[in-house]
Amino acid sequence: MIVPRIRLIVLIVLVLLPATGLAARYPDxxxxxxxxxxxxxxxxxxxxxxxxxxxDGIAARAPEIVRMTVGRPAAIVxxxxxxxxxxxxxxxxxxLPPAFASDTPSxxxxxxxxxxxxxxxxSCRALQRGRFHVTAAFLEIPSxxxxxxxxxxxALQSELRAYPxxxxxxxxxLGVFRHADWGWxxxxxxxxxxxxxxxxxxxxxxxxxxxxxxxTARRRYPVTRVFQVEQSxxxxxxxxxxxxxxxxxxxxxERRRSDDAFLEAGPAATIFEHYIRAALVLALAAExxxxxYGLLIFGARPDGFIKAGRGRxxxxxxxxxxxxxxxxSVSPDFDDLFTFIGTHLRKRALLLFxxxxxxPLMSESFLxxxxxxxxxxxxxxxxxxxxxxxxxxxxxxxxxxxxxYEHLAGHMLWSGLDETRRRLRQYGAGFALLxxxxxxxxxxxxxxxxxxxxxx
Numbered sequence: 001m002i003v004p005r006i007r008l009i010v011l012i013v014l015v016l017l018p019a020t021g022l023a024a025r026y027p028d029x030x031x032x033x034x035x036x037x038x039x040x041x042x043x044x045x046x047x048x049x050x051x052x053x054x055x056d057g058i059a060a061r062a063p064e065i066v067r068m069t070v071g072r073p074a075a076i077v078x079x080x081x082x083x084x085x086x087x088x089x090x091x092x093x094x095x096l097p098p099a100f101a102s103d104t105p106s107x108x109x110x111x112x113x114x115x116x117x118x119x120x121x122x123s124c125r126a127l128q129r130g131r132f133h134v135t136a137a138f139l140e141i142p143s144x145x146x147x148x149x150x151x152x153x154x155a156l157q158s159e160l161r162a163y164p165x166x167x168x169x170x171x172x173x174l175g176v177f178r179h180a181d182w183g184w185x186x187x188x189x190x191x192x193x194x195x196x197x198x199x200x201x202x203x204x205x206x207x208x209x210x211x212x213x214x215x216t217a218r219r220r221y222p223v224t225r226v227f228q229v230e231q232s233x234x235x236x237x238x239x240x241x242x243x244x245x246x247x248x249x250x251x252x253x254e255r256r257r258s259d260d261a262f263l264e265a266g267p268a269a270t271i272f273e274h275y276i277r278a279a280l281v282l283a284l285a286a287e288x289x290x291x292x293y294g295l296l297i298f299g300a301r302p303d304g305f306i307k308a309g310r311g312r313x314x315x316x317x318x319x320x321x322x323x324x325x326x327x328x329s330v331s332p333d334f335d336d337l338f339t340f341i342g343t344h345l346r347k348r349a350l351l352l353f354x355x356x357x358x359x360p361l362m363s364e365s366f367l368x369x370x371x372x373x374x375x376x377x378x379x380x381x382x383x384x385x386x387x388x389x390x391x392x393x394x395x396x397x398x399x400x401x402x403x404x405y406e407h408l409a410g411h412m413l414w415s416g417l418d419e420t421r422r423r424l425r426q427y428g429a430g431f432a433l434l435x436x437x438x439x440x441x442x443x444x445x446x447x448x449x450x451x452x453x454x455x456x
Contacts, residue, residue, distance in 0.1 A: 001151040002048055008147040016040050044147050051143035055152055057083035060092065060137040062158035070129050070165045076122040076158065078137065080111065087113035091140040094122050097132040097160070101125050126162035129273070131324045134158040163323045164277050166284075197226045233456045234308040234349035235286045235447065237279040238296045238337075241304075244356040245272040245327040249384070249436055271384055272327040274439055275354045281440040282352065283318055285447060286310070294349075295321060300330040302340040308349065332362065334369040341373050350450055352443065353381045357431075358389075358413070363420050371427055378455050379429035380446050389414040389433060 016037055023033035061079040068074035076094065093106040102124040111118050137154045199215055202222030215223040239245075249271050279295065286293035287310055295318045297304030304321055306314075332355075341351070351373070357363040366381075373379065388410025398404055421431040434442050450456065 002052075003149050003151065005142065005147060005149050007145075008044060011040060011044075011147070043145065047143045047145040047147045051148065051150060054088070054141060054144070055139075055150055057081065058090075058139060058141070058152075060139065060154040060156065062134060062137070062156045064157065065159050065161060067161045067163065068124075068126050070126045070162050072165065073123060073125055076124060076134070076160075078120040078122055080118040080120055082111050082116055082118065085114050085116050087111060088141055092120060092122075093138040093140075094134060094156075095136045095138070096124060096134065099126065099128045099130065099132060099162070100160070101127055126160070129162045129164045129276075129323050130326075132160040132162070134160060161323060163319060164273065164280065166277055166281050199223050200226055232310075233291045233451070234345075234347055235282070235291050235293045236296055236308060236345065236349050236351050237282055237293070238298070238341075238351055238353045238355070239272075239275050239279060239322075240332060240353070240355035241272060241297050241299045241325060241327040242332040242356075243327070243329045244359060244362070245270065245275065246329060247271055249274055270327065271356075272325075274384075274436060276322045276325070278354065278440050278443050279322060280319060282443050282447060283315055285444050287315060289448075289451065291451075293318070296341070297321070297325060298332055298337050298340075299328045301333050301336045305340075305344065332365075334362075334365045338369045338372040341377075345373075345377065348377055348456060350378045350380065350447070350456055352446070353379065354383070355381065356383050357381065357420050358383065358386050358417065360416075367420070367423055370424070370429065374427035374429055378450060379424075379427075380450070381424060381429060381431045382434050382443065382446075383432075384439075385433035385435055386413055386417075389417060391415075391418075 019029075019033035019036040022029040059081045061081065062076055066074070066076050078092070078094070080090065080092070082088075087110065089108070089110050091106055091108045094102075096102055102122070104123065107120065107122070109118075109120065134156050137156055138151060139154055140149050140151045142149055199212060200223070202211065202216075202224045206224045210225050210227075212223045212225045247270065249269055283293045283295075290310070292308035292310050293314075294308035295304065295306040296302060304325070306318055306321060345351075355362075355366070357366060370379065388406055390407075390410055391414055392407065392411040395407070398407060417431075417433065424431045430446070432442065432446065
Protein backbone atom coordinates (compact mmCIF):
# COMPACT_ATOMS: atom_id res chain seq x y z
CA MET A 1 0.00 0.00 0.00
CA ILE A 2 1.18 3.54 -0.77
CA VAL A 3 -0.27 6.72 0.75
CA PRO A 4 0.70 10.39 0.27
CA ARG A 5 2.67 12.18 2.98
CA ILE A 6 2.38 15.74 4.19
CA ARG A 7 5.32 16.76 2.01
CA LEU A 8 3.45 15.80 -1.17
CA ILE A 9 0.30 17.61 -0.05
CA VAL A 10 2.31 20.77 0.76
CA LEU A 11 4.03 20.58 -2.62
CA ILE A 12 0.70 20.39 -4.40
CA VAL A 13 -0.70 23.30 -2.38
CA LEU A 14 2.35 25.52 -2.89
CA VAL A 15 3.15 24.69 -6.56
CA LEU A 16 0.35 22.95 -8.40
CA LEU A 17 -2.59 25.00 -7.19
CA PRO A 18 -0.94 28.44 -7.73
CA ALA A 19 0.24 27.37 -11.19
CA THR A 20 -3.27 26.30 -12.11
CA GLY A 21 -4.68 29.61 -10.85
CA LEU A 22 -2.14 31.67 -12.80
CA ALA A 23 -2.83 29.71 -16.01
CA ALA A 24 -6.55 30.30 -15.62
CA ARG A 25 -6.16 34.04 -14.99
CA TYR A 26 -3.22 34.86 -17.26
CA PRO A 27 -3.05 32.86 -20.54
CA ASP A 28 0.64 33.67 -20.91
CA UNK A 29 1.33 31.52 -17.84
CA UNK A 30 -0.27 28.42 -19.31
CA UNK A 31 2.96 26.81 -20.53
CA UNK A 32 4.95 27.44 -17.30
CA UNK A 33 1.97 26.13 -15.33
CA UNK A 34 1.89 22.92 -17.36
CA UNK A 35 5.64 22.51 -16.96
CA UNK A 36 5.39 22.95 -13.17
CA UNK A 37 2.49 20.50 -12.98
CA UNK A 38 4.31 17.92 -15.08
CA UNK A 39 7.44 18.26 -12.96
CA UNK A 40 5.48 17.73 -9.76
CA UNK A 41 3.61 14.74 -11.21
CA UNK A 42 6.80 13.26 -12.64
CA UNK A 43 8.62 13.62 -9.34
CA UNK A 44 5.73 12.05 -7.46
CA UNK A 45 5.42 9.21 -9.99
CA UNK A 46 9.14 8.46 -10.04
CA UNK A 47 9.31 8.58 -6.25
CA UNK A 48 6.38 6.15 -5.96
CA UNK A 49 7.69 3.72 -8.59
CA UNK A 50 11.35 3.84 -7.63
CA UNK A 51 10.78 3.43 -3.91
CA UNK A 52 8.88 0.15 -4.10
CA UNK A 53 12.14 -1.82 -4.06
CA UNK A 54 13.09 -0.13 -0.81
CA UNK A 55 10.93 -2.67 1.01
CA ASP A 56 12.75 -5.68 -0.46
CA GLY A 57 13.66 -8.13 2.31
CA ILE A 58 12.35 -6.04 5.19
CA ALA A 59 10.14 -8.17 7.45
CA ALA A 60 9.24 -8.69 11.09
CA ARG A 61 9.59 -11.90 13.07
CA ALA A 62 8.27 -12.83 16.52
CA PRO A 63 8.82 -15.79 18.89
CA GLU A 64 6.52 -18.76 18.38
CA ILE A 65 5.33 -18.63 22.01
CA VAL A 66 5.19 -15.62 24.35
CA ARG A 67 4.15 -16.22 27.97
CA MET A 68 2.81 -13.52 30.28
CA THR A 69 0.66 -12.97 33.34
CA VAL A 70 -2.75 -11.30 33.26
CA GLY A 71 -2.66 -7.68 34.36
CA ARG A 72 1.13 -7.43 34.47
CA PRO A 73 3.41 -5.60 32.04
CA ALA A 74 4.83 -7.89 29.37
CA ALA A 75 6.72 -7.56 26.11
CA ILE A 76 6.80 -9.16 22.68
CA VAL A 77 10.30 -9.21 21.22
CA UNK A 78 10.17 -8.43 17.49
CA UNK A 79 13.11 -9.00 15.18
CA UNK A 80 13.17 -6.60 12.22
CA UNK A 81 15.09 -8.08 9.32
CA UNK A 82 16.96 -5.73 6.97
CA UNK A 83 19.03 -7.86 4.55
CA UNK A 84 20.53 -4.87 2.72
CA UNK A 85 21.73 -3.41 6.04
CA UNK A 86 20.75 0.08 4.87
CA UNK A 87 19.92 2.83 7.33
CA UNK A 88 16.31 3.99 6.97
CA UNK A 89 13.44 5.20 9.16
CA UNK A 90 10.69 2.68 9.94
CA UNK A 91 7.33 2.81 11.68
CA UNK A 92 6.08 -0.45 13.20
CA UNK A 93 2.64 -1.46 14.44
CA UNK A 94 1.43 -4.81 15.83
CA UNK A 95 -2.12 -6.14 15.47
CA LEU A 96 -2.78 -7.27 19.04
CA PRO A 97 -5.89 -9.30 19.96
CA PRO A 98 -8.76 -7.41 21.66
CA ALA A 99 -7.84 -9.05 24.99
CA PHE A 100 -4.55 -7.11 25.07
CA ALA A 101 -3.79 -3.48 25.74
CA SER A 102 -0.79 -1.42 24.69
CA ASP A 103 0.12 2.18 25.39
CA THR A 104 1.93 2.55 22.05
CA PRO A 105 -0.18 2.05 18.90
CA SER A 106 2.96 2.40 16.78
CA UNK A 107 6.71 2.87 17.20
CA UNK A 108 8.90 5.10 15.02
CA UNK A 109 12.57 4.11 14.88
CA UNK A 110 15.57 4.20 12.59
CA UNK A 111 17.20 1.01 11.45
CA UNK A 112 20.97 1.44 11.83
CA UNK A 113 23.19 0.83 8.86
CA UNK A 114 25.48 -2.17 8.76
CA UNK A 115 23.09 -4.44 10.68
CA UNK A 116 20.82 -7.03 9.10
CA UNK A 117 18.61 -7.43 12.18
CA UNK A 118 17.23 -5.06 14.77
CA UNK A 119 15.42 -6.04 17.97
CA UNK A 120 12.30 -4.15 19.05
CA UNK A 121 10.54 -4.75 22.38
CA UNK A 122 6.79 -4.22 22.11
CA SER A 123 5.19 -3.50 25.49
CA CYS A 124 1.69 -4.81 26.16
CA ARG A 125 -0.55 -6.18 28.90
CA ALA A 126 -2.97 -9.11 28.90
CA LEU A 127 -6.49 -8.34 30.12
CA GLN A 128 -7.73 -11.91 30.35
CA ARG A 129 -6.24 -15.38 30.47
CA GLY A 130 -6.19 -17.72 27.51
CA ARG A 131 -4.39 -18.46 24.27
CA PHE A 132 -4.27 -15.81 21.56
CA HIS A 133 -2.45 -15.30 18.29
CA VAL A 134 -0.65 -12.37 16.72
CA THR A 135 -0.94 -12.76 12.96
CA ALA A 136 0.54 -9.57 11.53
CA ALA A 137 2.83 -6.60 12.02
CA PHE A 138 2.51 -3.48 9.88
CA LEU A 139 5.58 -1.70 8.56
CA GLU A 140 5.85 1.78 7.06
CA ILE A 141 8.86 3.49 5.44
CA PRO A 142 9.09 6.79 3.54
CA SER A 143 9.95 6.98 -0.14
CA UNK A 144 13.29 8.36 -1.36
CA UNK A 145 11.97 11.91 -1.73
CA UNK A 146 9.64 11.63 1.26
CA UNK A 147 6.50 12.21 -0.84
CA UNK A 148 4.91 8.83 -0.12
CA UNK A 149 4.62 6.37 2.74
CA UNK A 150 5.01 2.73 1.74
CA UNK A 151 3.15 0.26 3.96
CA UNK A 152 3.37 -3.49 4.07
CA UNK A 153 1.81 -6.26 6.15
CA UNK A 154 4.35 -8.71 7.55
CA ALA A 155 2.83 -12.05 8.56
CA LEU A 156 3.55 -13.30 12.08
CA GLN A 157 2.88 -16.67 13.67
CA SER A 158 3.20 -15.96 17.36
CA GLU A 159 1.12 -17.52 20.13
CA LEU A 160 0.41 -15.45 23.23
CA ARG A 161 -0.31 -17.38 26.41
CA ALA A 162 -1.77 -15.33 29.26
CA TYR A 163 -1.70 -17.08 32.63
CA PRO A 164 -3.78 -16.10 35.67
CA UNK A 165 -2.27 -13.78 38.24
CA UNK A 166 -1.87 -15.74 41.48
CA UNK A 167 -0.67 -12.91 43.72
CA UNK A 168 -3.05 -10.04 42.98
CA UNK A 169 -5.46 -9.53 45.87
CA UNK A 170 -3.98 -12.45 47.83
CA UNK A 171 -1.72 -10.74 50.38
CA UNK A 172 -2.54 -13.34 53.02
CA UNK A 173 -0.81 -16.11 50.99
CA LEU A 174 2.26 -14.23 49.81
CA GLY A 175 4.41 -16.49 51.98
CA VAL A 176 3.79 -19.32 49.52
CA PHE A 177 5.65 -17.38 46.83
CA ARG A 178 8.63 -16.18 48.90
CA HIS A 179 11.77 -18.27 49.02
CA ALA A 180 12.80 -16.84 52.39
CA ASP A 181 9.54 -17.61 54.14
CA TRP A 182 7.15 -20.21 52.76
CA GLY A 183 4.44 -19.22 55.20
CA TRP A 184 4.54 -22.52 57.15
CA UNK A 185 4.77 -22.70 60.90
CA UNK A 186 5.83 -25.54 63.16
CA UNK A 187 2.81 -27.52 64.37
CA UNK A 188 2.49 -30.61 66.46
CA UNK A 189 1.60 -33.75 64.53
CA UNK A 190 -1.43 -35.56 65.89
CA UNK A 191 -0.87 -39.32 66.17
CA UNK A 192 2.03 -41.22 64.65
CA UNK A 193 2.91 -41.86 61.07
CA UNK A 194 2.00 -45.11 59.36
CA UNK A 195 4.62 -45.09 56.61
CA UNK A 196 7.17 -47.88 57.15
CA UNK A 197 10.73 -46.63 57.69
CA UNK A 198 12.90 -49.48 59.03
CA UNK A 199 13.22 -52.47 61.38
CA UNK A 200 15.06 -52.36 64.72
CA UNK A 201 15.51 -54.50 67.78
CA UNK A 202 12.66 -54.62 70.23
CA UNK A 203 12.97 -52.22 73.17
CA UNK A 204 11.01 -52.36 76.40
CA UNK A 205 7.86 -50.26 76.06
CA UNK A 206 7.32 -50.86 72.32
CA UNK A 207 3.73 -51.52 71.39
CA UNK A 208 2.97 -55.14 70.57
CA UNK A 209 1.10 -54.10 67.43
CA UNK A 210 4.37 -52.71 66.04
CA UNK A 211 6.21 -56.02 66.42
CA UNK A 212 7.06 -57.63 63.07
CA UNK A 213 6.34 -61.28 63.88
CA UNK A 214 7.69 -62.65 60.60
CA UNK A 215 11.02 -60.87 61.07
CA THR A 216 11.03 -62.03 64.70
CA ALA A 217 10.63 -65.66 63.60
CA ARG A 218 13.45 -65.35 61.07
CA ARG A 219 15.91 -63.67 63.44
CA ARG A 220 14.82 -65.57 66.56
CA TYR A 221 14.60 -62.37 68.64
CA PRO A 222 11.91 -59.63 68.79
CA VAL A 223 11.97 -57.04 66.00
CA THR A 224 9.91 -53.84 65.91
CA ARG A 225 8.71 -51.92 62.88
CA VAL A 226 9.51 -48.18 62.94
CA PHE A 227 7.12 -45.83 61.18
CA GLN A 228 7.56 -42.26 60.03
CA VAL A 229 5.19 -39.43 59.20
CA GLU A 230 3.77 -39.90 55.72
CA GLN A 231 5.58 -38.01 52.98
CA SER A 232 4.82 -37.51 49.30
CA UNK A 233 1.08 -37.86 49.76
CA UNK A 234 -1.20 -37.39 46.77
CA UNK A 235 -3.39 -34.30 46.53
CA UNK A 236 -5.92 -33.84 43.72
CA UNK A 237 -7.82 -30.68 42.91
CA UNK A 238 -11.06 -31.51 41.08
CA UNK A 239 -12.45 -28.52 39.17
CA UNK A 240 -16.04 -28.13 38.07
CA UNK A 241 -16.09 -26.59 34.57
CA UNK A 242 -19.82 -27.01 34.02
CA UNK A 243 -22.62 -24.47 33.66
CA UNK A 244 -22.68 -23.16 37.23
CA UNK A 245 -19.01 -22.21 37.00
CA UNK A 246 -19.87 -19.74 34.24
CA UNK A 247 -21.71 -17.53 36.73
CA UNK A 248 -20.26 -14.15 37.51
CA UNK A 249 -18.51 -14.24 40.87
CA UNK A 250 -20.42 -11.06 41.70
CA UNK A 251 -23.47 -13.19 42.44
CA UNK A 252 -21.83 -14.24 45.70
CA UNK A 253 -21.75 -10.67 46.97
CA GLU A 254 -22.78 -10.06 50.53
CA ARG A 255 -26.41 -9.00 50.69
CA ARG A 256 -25.57 -6.81 53.63
CA ARG A 257 -23.63 -4.51 51.30
CA SER A 258 -25.55 -1.77 49.57
CA ASP A 259 -26.33 -2.08 45.88
CA ASP A 260 -24.43 1.15 45.19
CA ALA A 261 -21.26 -0.25 46.75
CA PHE A 262 -21.61 -3.38 44.66
CA LEU A 263 -22.03 -1.44 41.43
CA GLU A 264 -19.02 0.75 42.21
CA ALA A 265 -16.87 -2.37 42.56
CA GLY A 266 -17.20 -3.02 38.82
CA PRO A 267 -17.65 -6.30 36.95
CA ALA A 268 -16.24 -9.41 38.58
CA ALA A 269 -14.63 -12.46 37.04
CA THR A 270 -16.45 -15.76 36.76
CA ILE A 271 -16.34 -18.33 39.52
CA PHE A 272 -14.19 -20.57 37.35
CA GLU A 273 -11.50 -17.87 37.21
CA HIS A 274 -11.23 -17.95 41.00
CA TYR A 275 -11.20 -21.75 40.99
CA ILE A 276 -8.28 -21.81 38.54
CA ARG A 277 -6.27 -19.40 40.67
CA ALA A 278 -6.98 -21.43 43.80
CA ALA A 279 -5.94 -24.68 42.09
CA LEU A 280 -2.58 -23.26 41.03
CA VAL A 281 -1.89 -21.72 44.43
CA LEU A 282 -2.69 -25.03 46.10
CA ALA A 283 -0.31 -26.77 43.70
CA LEU A 284 2.47 -24.44 44.85
CA ALA A 285 1.62 -25.14 48.48
CA ALA A 286 1.73 -28.90 47.89
CA GLU A 287 5.06 -28.53 46.11
CA UNK A 288 6.55 -26.74 49.12
CA UNK A 289 5.21 -29.46 51.42
CA UNK A 290 6.88 -32.20 49.29
CA UNK A 291 3.55 -33.73 48.30
CA UNK A 292 2.42 -34.94 44.90
CA TYR A 293 -0.42 -32.97 43.38
CA GLY A 294 -2.68 -33.73 40.45
CA LEU A 295 -5.55 -32.19 38.56
CA LEU A 296 -8.93 -33.37 37.32
CA ILE A 297 -11.28 -31.14 35.31
CA PHE A 298 -14.83 -32.14 34.43
CA GLY A 299 -17.67 -30.61 32.47
CA ALA A 300 -20.33 -33.00 31.32
CA ARG A 301 -17.74 -35.72 32.00
CA PRO A 302 -14.07 -35.86 33.02
CA ASP A 303 -12.04 -34.45 30.13
CA GLY A 304 -8.81 -33.23 31.74
CA PHE A 305 -6.66 -35.38 33.98
CA ILE A 306 -3.05 -35.03 35.16
CA LYS A 307 -1.64 -37.76 37.37
CA ALA A 308 -0.19 -36.62 40.67
CA GLY A 309 3.46 -35.61 40.53
CA ARG A 310 5.76 -32.81 41.56
CA GLY A 311 8.48 -30.60 40.19
CA ARG A 312 8.66 -27.60 37.93
CA UNK A 313 7.70 -29.43 34.77
CA UNK A 314 4.69 -31.02 36.45
CA UNK A 315 3.48 -27.64 37.71
CA UNK A 316 3.90 -26.19 34.22
CA UNK A 317 1.82 -29.07 32.84
CA UNK A 318 -0.99 -28.26 35.30
CA UNK A 319 -0.80 -24.58 34.42
CA UNK A 320 -0.92 -25.34 30.69
CA UNK A 321 -4.02 -27.47 31.24
CA UNK A 322 -5.81 -24.65 33.07
CA UNK A 323 -4.85 -21.35 31.48
CA UNK A 324 -6.94 -21.83 28.33
CA UNK A 325 -9.82 -23.81 29.84
CA UNK A 326 -13.29 -22.31 29.37
CA UNK A 327 -16.30 -23.60 31.36
CA UNK A 328 -19.12 -25.07 29.31
CA SER A 329 -22.89 -24.65 29.62
CA VAL A 330 -23.48 -28.32 30.42
CA SER A 331 -24.61 -30.27 33.47
CA PRO A 332 -22.06 -32.57 35.10
CA ASP A 333 -22.48 -36.34 35.30
CA PHE A 334 -21.24 -37.16 38.79
CA ASP A 335 -21.74 -40.90 38.27
CA ASP A 336 -19.28 -40.76 35.40
CA LEU A 337 -16.93 -38.56 37.46
CA PHE A 338 -16.72 -40.87 40.47
CA THR A 339 -16.41 -43.93 38.23
CA PHE A 340 -13.43 -42.25 36.59
CA ILE A 341 -11.91 -41.49 40.00
CA GLY A 342 -12.40 -45.06 41.15
CA THR A 343 -10.69 -46.51 38.08
CA HIS A 344 -7.77 -44.05 37.83
CA LEU A 345 -6.89 -43.21 41.46
CA ARG A 346 -5.83 -46.41 43.17
CA LYS A 347 -3.78 -44.89 45.97
CA ARG A 348 -5.51 -43.15 48.86
CA ALA A 349 -5.48 -39.40 48.20
CA LEU A 350 -6.92 -36.10 49.35
CA LEU A 351 -9.57 -34.97 46.85
CA LEU A 352 -10.37 -31.25 47.02
CA PHE A 353 -13.54 -30.56 45.04
CA UNK A 354 -14.26 -27.07 43.75
CA UNK A 355 -17.84 -27.47 42.61
CA UNK A 356 -21.41 -26.26 43.25
CA UNK A 357 -24.03 -27.95 45.43
CA UNK A 358 -26.51 -25.08 45.72
CA UNK A 359 -28.50 -26.60 42.88
CA PRO A 360 -30.80 -29.30 44.41
CA LEU A 361 -30.54 -31.66 41.43
CA MET A 362 -26.74 -31.44 41.33
CA SER A 363 -26.56 -31.90 45.10
CA GLU A 364 -28.66 -35.07 44.99
CA SER A 365 -26.67 -36.43 42.08
CA PHE A 366 -23.40 -35.76 43.92
CA LEU A 367 -24.61 -37.41 47.14
CA UNK A 368 -25.83 -40.44 45.23
CA UNK A 369 -22.52 -41.01 43.41
CA UNK A 370 -20.04 -40.00 46.15
CA UNK A 371 -20.08 -43.27 48.19
CA UNK A 372 -18.13 -44.94 45.38
CA UNK A 373 -14.97 -43.10 46.50
CA UNK A 374 -15.70 -41.89 50.02
CA UNK A 375 -14.34 -45.04 51.66
CA UNK A 376 -11.02 -45.03 49.82
CA UNK A 377 -10.16 -41.33 49.66
CA UNK A 378 -10.40 -38.24 51.86
CA UNK A 379 -12.99 -35.91 50.32
CA UNK A 380 -13.23 -32.16 50.93
CA UNK A 381 -16.06 -30.49 49.01
CA UNK A 382 -15.84 -26.72 48.55
CA UNK A 383 -18.06 -24.18 46.88
CA UNK A 384 -18.55 -20.43 46.76
CA UNK A 385 -20.75 -19.08 49.50
CA UNK A 386 -23.97 -17.93 47.82
CA UNK A 387 -25.19 -14.40 48.48
CA UNK A 388 -26.42 -14.01 52.04
CA UNK A 389 -26.03 -17.73 52.94
CA UNK A 390 -25.62 -17.20 56.70
CA UNK A 391 -27.60 -18.45 59.69
CA UNK A 392 -30.33 -16.21 61.02
CA UNK A 393 -29.31 -13.52 63.53
CA UNK A 394 -25.67 -13.75 62.40
CA UNK A 395 -25.72 -10.02 61.70
CA UNK A 396 -27.31 -7.08 63.48
CA UNK A 397 -27.14 -4.88 60.39
CA UNK A 398 -30.83 -5.04 59.44
CA UNK A 399 -32.23 -1.57 58.83
CA UNK A 400 -35.13 -2.01 56.41
CA UNK A 401 -38.05 -4.35 55.83
CA UNK A 402 -36.32 -5.57 52.68
CA UNK A 403 -33.26 -6.48 54.74
CA UNK A 404 -35.40 -8.71 56.96
CA TYR A 405 -36.66 -10.70 53.98
CA GLU A 406 -33.19 -10.93 52.46
CA HIS A 407 -31.77 -12.36 55.68
CA LEU A 408 -34.64 -14.83 55.91
CA ALA A 409 -33.95 -15.94 52.32
CA GLY A 410 -30.23 -16.24 53.10
CA HIS A 411 -30.99 -18.35 56.16
CA MET A 412 -33.16 -20.72 54.11
CA LEU A 413 -30.34 -21.11 51.60
CA TRP A 414 -27.81 -21.69 54.38
CA SER A 415 -30.12 -24.21 56.02
CA GLY A 416 -30.31 -26.25 52.80
CA LEU A 417 -26.53 -26.24 52.46
CA ASP A 418 -26.14 -27.17 56.12
CA GLU A 419 -28.35 -30.20 55.52
CA THR A 420 -26.08 -31.12 52.60
CA ARG A 421 -23.08 -30.79 54.92
CA ARG A 422 -24.63 -33.18 57.44
CA ARG A 423 -25.36 -35.74 54.75
CA LEU A 424 -21.80 -35.49 53.44
CA ARG A 425 -20.45 -35.91 56.95
CA GLN A 426 -22.16 -39.30 57.17
CA TYR A 427 -19.67 -40.52 54.56
CA GLY A 428 -16.69 -38.84 56.21
CA ALA A 429 -16.52 -36.01 53.67
CA GLY A 430 -15.95 -32.40 54.63
CA PHE A 431 -17.92 -29.45 53.27
CA ALA A 432 -17.00 -25.76 53.31
CA LEU A 433 -18.40 -22.52 51.93
CA LEU A 434 -15.59 -20.36 50.57
CA UNK A 435 -15.47 -16.59 50.60
CA UNK A 436 -14.25 -14.91 47.44
CA UNK A 437 -11.63 -12.81 49.22
CA UNK A 438 -10.17 -15.72 51.23
CA UNK A 439 -10.63 -18.56 48.76
CA UNK A 440 -6.95 -19.53 48.42
CA UNK A 441 -6.09 -19.19 52.10
CA UNK A 442 -9.13 -21.28 53.12
CA UNK A 443 -8.10 -24.10 50.79
CA UNK A 444 -4.53 -24.05 52.08
CA UNK A 445 -5.85 -24.18 55.66
CA UNK A 446 -7.91 -27.26 54.78
CA UNK A 447 -4.91 -28.94 53.21
CA UNK A 448 -2.60 -28.16 56.14
CA UNK A 449 -5.19 -29.37 58.65
CA UNK A 450 -5.45 -32.72 56.85
CA UNK A 451 -1.66 -33.05 56.94
CA UNK A 452 -1.51 -32.12 60.61
CA UNK A 453 -4.18 -34.67 61.54
CA UNK A 454 -2.51 -37.29 59.30
CA UNK A 455 -5.90 -38.31 57.94
CA UNK A 456 -4.28 -39.71 54.81
